[in-house]
Amino acid sequence: MIYTYLRESAVTDTGVDLAIDLATSGGPAPHPYFFDGFVERADIAAAALLVVARVARTRFYTPPGMLAAVLRAADPVVTSDGAGLRFESLSACCGVYCRLDLLPTGLDRPPHARGTTNVDVNPPMRDALSGVAGLDPLHLAVGADELRVTTMDGAVIERRVPLPERWVRSFAEVHLIARSSAAGATYTPAAVRRFLQSQPRGRGALFAVPAPGGALRLASRPAPGGVGVAGPERLRALDPLLRHATRVRTYGPSAGDTGSAWLLDLPGARFTLQLSPSPSRAFSGEGGILTSDEAGHQGWDLVDAAPFDRHLPLDEAVQAADQPRMRAAEALVASGAVTRSGDTATVRGTDADYTVRDTPAGERCTCAWFATHALRRGPCKHILAVRLHRPA
């Protein structure tokens, strides 16, 4: 998948203010024109945009045997719902998702239109954003206006940026995980900052749980109000924003797994950082879309407990069939590998026969995937194959 930009993002110092002009690629409409106005708290928006871009450039987990390489970051996605703007990105390892919501109160005027595109936060842009402070005005123009497109016809700049398939699947998974999350404890930003300053690190399942005095601490097991923070060092991405936050809300999966979402309330904005259940687990592999009818065209707002539209700049929506596991299951069915017998089925795999059994708690399989993850990351390919094989 290729994004095409008409030109590069640019920052213009007019002498009075800094104009941030974010180049966009195509969305549902070619080169939409979303927003052209001022951000109320420029310093906070700038700091948050930098975090969004930083997460996109960061690999929080490097698989064994893979040398850390120069990151070719994918670009944050921006969505306008007609009232506010949302900037989203995923880390290079797809294990951390973040989103900046510029709320209607944080913009001096509503966006002109709804839609989704992606923005190019390049080094000069980051340089300029890091210089925004205090009461500096910040003019934000999301989308190239048509007149400019027309006049720049002869000077079109194309920048080819591969849109990782994992990003698209991850967005869909993040939505489903957020949707099933329940609210955990709420903390003061100072408490969270102290927690991060203690440099919490560690392997395996760890939890951030409430401690006396409104504080939080690292724990090896869950507690009421606590949420999972496997790879707690990933939370340090929040650090630059905590000073601006008024409170920090946590959310965790209502059952089963150990990821979490950390939501910062900021003046005129909200910032969400969502962690996968383990640093080595990318959102893209969580498998939620395998059992969901919802496509990847929506995000989930934890505060409003409601979906928001996000039409990714893709020709097609994310389909469960795009999931590698579903493709493998279809191949098993097509090869006649499934044999049913009452409540059990045998699936002939590449290296063994696996037994899939119906139980009151759901299907069970004797494969390694199911033994490791059960149904927490969606069914294994053998269970999917049995479901596909089942007569309608």
Place this chain on the structure above:
Amino acid sequence: MATIDAVLADLDRLPADKRTLWAVCGALEKVDPGVPPAAPVPAWLGPLVTEAVRWLSTTWPQSPYFADIRRLERLGVVTLDHDDTYVLAMVSALGSRWDAQPRLDALRHDAELRDEVFWRVFEVEGGGEVSLANVDRHSRPDAGWTACLTVLVAEGVLPRDRVQRECLRALGRDFSAYRAGFFTRLHTLLDPGVGEVVAAQPVLVRLLRSPVAATVSFALGHLATVDAAGALDDAAFVAASADALAVASRKTPLGALDLLDRILARQPGLAAPVAAAVAVGLEHRHREVQARALALLRGLGARDLVAERAELLEPTVAREAAAWLGGTVTAPAALLADLPALPADLPLSTADDDRTAGEMAAALLAGEHDPGLVERFLAAASRGSDELAALARPARKALRHTWELRRNIAAVLLGEALDRVPHLLVARLGEVREIVRGRARPGELLATPTGPAGWLDPGVFVARLAGWDGAPHRHDLVAALLRLGAEGRPEALRAARDLPGDAGAAARYALGGPPAPVGDPAVWIAAARGRAPLGDDPHLVAAGLGGAGQGRAARYELVMTPHDHGYWAPSLVVHPAPVPAAPDQPTVVPPERRGPDLMADWLPWAAQVWPHDAEPFFAADVQEVVHASFSTSRRTPPILDALRTHPGRLGPLSAAVLAAGMTTAEAGDRARAAEAFAALVPTGRLDPGVLADAMVVLAGHATANRWAAALRDSGASAAVVDVLARLLPRLPRDHHGLHALLATLHEEAVRTGIRPAGPPGPDGRLADWLAGFTGSSKAARTARALLDEA
């Protein structure tokens, strides 16, 4: 000398597999660079060089290969975009890891490179192997980029002011802390004068907002210089200073508070924004920062700002604030109530109970290692199951996980050899393997637990044993005898009166029955340890089985011996009569064990071998936790988890594991230790005096700051005061890091209102020890403050 066209023509005749960058560069080495090619350049040459540039941009070759790229460019053979990839290739390969000369020569003599490309190294961050910081880190000190640039600045090849300016601009580009460090180091080496620093003031103020703590510290240091020169833009600094007060270290916020104090003295009109900034200091985790901020805010009369943050203050600062505010500032209470009682509510297992034998085996082959699941799988496999045969191929895959539990489960399924670990659990797996292979009688295993933490109901045990026709499996019997619970023994003894053979006699003896002639020593040792776990057994001693952990109760002692370079070597001393280890005698732990240890995934199961007493388990593994203070240890988390979950006696070795756990390198391990402290010490499961004894032994090895943090994180304030009051008088007053422990005692004593006295000991009382401090060190000042509390 050949013409370039002739050389290119020769190159074009090379077979495809010989067309490498090195072949091209070798051939063009002696071509006159002043004459561009007249004939067309072979089409494959451009992509070849472009790919080489791409490779260099991500891989550090440690050699100056970029010179070849430049030669091709200057010959006019290739035309390359001078984009980010090109800049990174230059960062990567302009110089050598060992030799400064190639990089110096290139920048001295290649004016185009120097003027058009070089300055972009301050803009392109890089990553992985290729960045200025990484190349410098792994190069000889005088051969890196920093050394090269300082030489070129000194020679005047590079303008000093521009290099300084670009360093500061680079620090504002949101680079990672690691890569930003290059620019602070280079800027510092250029040793800017006061005038240069004053000129850079706007950029330095901006850098106070950097997310990199080292950059903030760097900027603050220079701004202090600006202030000393009388040129600080007070309003701009005050507006940006709150970010500096949020830096984790203590030094930077204290420096910022000093500057704010000076600004306040000369600019009373800035009192309101100064107060708002200083209030951020109250949120800092360090007491010193809080105290300094409180002092400033008191001077400003900013009562509301203090009251709003009262809950965040350390107890001693909170008390001071309360005295000023005229109210009571309540210190956070202990979190003991958050922790569930142990061990009564231990679940039987985290595993589902309705799994088939095949599903249990699949889970174990995938790496699950819940002890209850292992036991249920063994029980199912011993009864025989057709499902297991279908798992042959996954089992063969699991064989590659050498030494892990899953590899040995696979060996059971496949009839393969087990790992040669001398341990009862491996021996038990061996018995089940023989059943699965049809070489031993199937039947109900005796040792399958009936309760949490490995306990076995005596009545169930007797019924199972009665069901065996002939002698049961030997290691299964040993395991069962060690697990016998205390409840229901008289009834079980009555039911066991007719059990035949040596096994029956040993079972009756374990249940409190009369002595009988000792048959199988391992079975009778297990029976004796099950009968009176913590006492000596005259019957076994008389039978010649008087070793520690056999007929006599073992006592273990951890000894730490100082070595060179601050290393303390742990060793185990066993009383009263150490004997060699044997896999069928798990209650015996010799001072020095031979053979490999159990891997991490075995340990939860191993901790349940003898539920009566945790000491042998921890004696066998205490050294692992000790070493986890400076090395990664996958075995440490399950060992620390066993502290909380083990239902038996916790003695000196359990205390030693806890003390060592609180000084481990991993924060997650220390969190486990803190939880164990909160669960065990306040409830009396672990005696605070025994823990203090263990901490004295480990004091030389331990990092006092880690101990202090773990104790505070436990939230068990009263127990912390108790343990520290016992520990501190036994430490030398110049003990490294002592202040952290003293400060913890002070804060927790104020939080709880407990007067820290400590019992009289061989080294005197706490008060006497505190009174012995002299001088003005932080420890001495805190000791005097503690005395004042008394």
